[in-house]
Amino acid sequence: MPRDTLADVSDETLLVLYANGDREASRRLTARLAPRILGYALRLVADRAEAEDVTQETMLRLWQVAPDWRTGEAKVSTWAYRVVTNLCTDLRRARQRRPAVTLDDAPDLADGSKGVVAGMIETDRMAALQGALSQLPERQRQAVVLRHIEGMGNPEIAAIMEIGVEAVESLTARGKRALSALLAGRKQDLGYDGDEEAEV
Amino acid sequence: MMRDDDLDQLFAEAATQQMAPSDALMTRIQADAEAWQPKPRPVVAPAPSRGWLSAVADWFGGGMSLAGMSAAALAGLFLGIAQPVPVVALTELLRGTTTLDSLDLLPTGGALWTLE
Incomplete structure (x- = not known):
């Protein structure tokens, strides 16, 4: 479908179009959802790399569920935020299972440089x-x-x-x-x- | 404690901050989208509509059944109207209104056309 005709289309319609083989629909949906998902994930995990991984995983799950998406049941954005919330919870639990990092593990900083925190x-x-x-x-x-x-x-x-x-x-x-x-x-x-x- | 107004102002500032995904992330997401995108479904032409005769034939079990039933109905109609002699004699015999010494159940072709 031409680019300009998708501007006013709902997220759900874009997802259905994607499931029907429309390539432009996935680009449009990514442009809408990825910044919001990334921002939310970043607020929860406070780590850019982990937030990007969560964003990619959430979008991947959206592509996978697209053919079976039941229209009219839930907003696509609500579904995506729920996935992000659950992924971030899993991430926090995984962090807690990891051995604690001690000061001895931290790299030496050059004189005069500021710590990240x-x-x-x-x-x-x-x-x-x-x-x-x-x-x-x-x-x-x-x-x-x-x-x-x-x-x-x-x-x-x-x-x-x-x-x-x-x-x-x-x-x-x-x-x-x-x-x-x-x-x-x-x-x-x-x-x-x-x-x-x-x-x- | 911080004032509610100050906190709300801080939230409002945070809400206006746009997190721009990196190009690398957008490329990865798009690659996933293309890998998982279902193939377009082929368009199947609708089956041509069938006539009422086909529907009736199906109801009777097919065209051959319908032809057989039609032939039987026409034969019955013919026998009812023409009333050939052997058939009349057989009917009277069965009703007991007459007696026959013999009955030819396999009449010649000409007898069927002899009207009473």
């Missing part, structure tokens, strides 16, 4: 947010990212996390409170010191 913490607000997100319990992190960064509604989050809407509300509320407490000590990095003085 120190570099992230510096003044970057997004790095501060990511650092705080990484400290949240896994389910709270998933719920907070989906609600406040991906901008999804509670019913869709419930479908992705395979829990009830009330559980989603509880996780996002607790996650946001914990995040607020974690970031309270980083106000200077985040540039909020001036605001606080103005309030006093």
Whole structure:
């Protein structure tokens, strides 16, 4: 199908077109979904290489399920986010099974060079947010990212996390409170010191 | 604690950040898509529609059955209208209205055409 005619087509229609042999449909679907999936995976695993692997695996599973896709049952994006969530959970469990890395295993740094963590913490607000997100319990992190960064509604989050809407509300509320407490000590990095003085 | 407004502002900034996948990742995803893409299904022409006679013949068990039943029906109609002598004699005998010394059950061809 010509490129411009696919611009307004739904994700589900693109998937059906792909299953029917349309090559352009897969390119269009990848361009739509891959950046979102990568962003979500990166928020969960905080590692670019692992997030890219999760993105590729999620898209691969989408291609595999395409011929059997039942239209009208679930949004393609909801399905993809659910796969990412589960893959990231598996990844975290695999990390926990791996032997812990000690300081002796770390490569020597040249004099004057900054550590990776120190570099992230510096003044970057997004790095501060990511650092705080990484400290949240896994389910709270998933719920907070989906609600406040991906901008999804509670019913869709419930479908992705395979829990009830009330559980989603509880996780996002607790996650946001914990995040607020974690970031309270980083106000200077985040540039909020001036605001606080103005309030006093 | 951090103020809710500040946290919401931070979330809003994070939401506007676009994660651009690398070219290498996009190439890998596209290669997977092509490897797993089902082959286009061949278009099969619909079977030509059949006439009502074929449908009736199928209902009676095929064209030969229908031809046999039609021949039997025509033969019955002919015997009913023409009433050849041997048939009338046989009917009367069976009803007991007459007695026959002999009955030719294999009449010659001409007898069939003799009207009463």
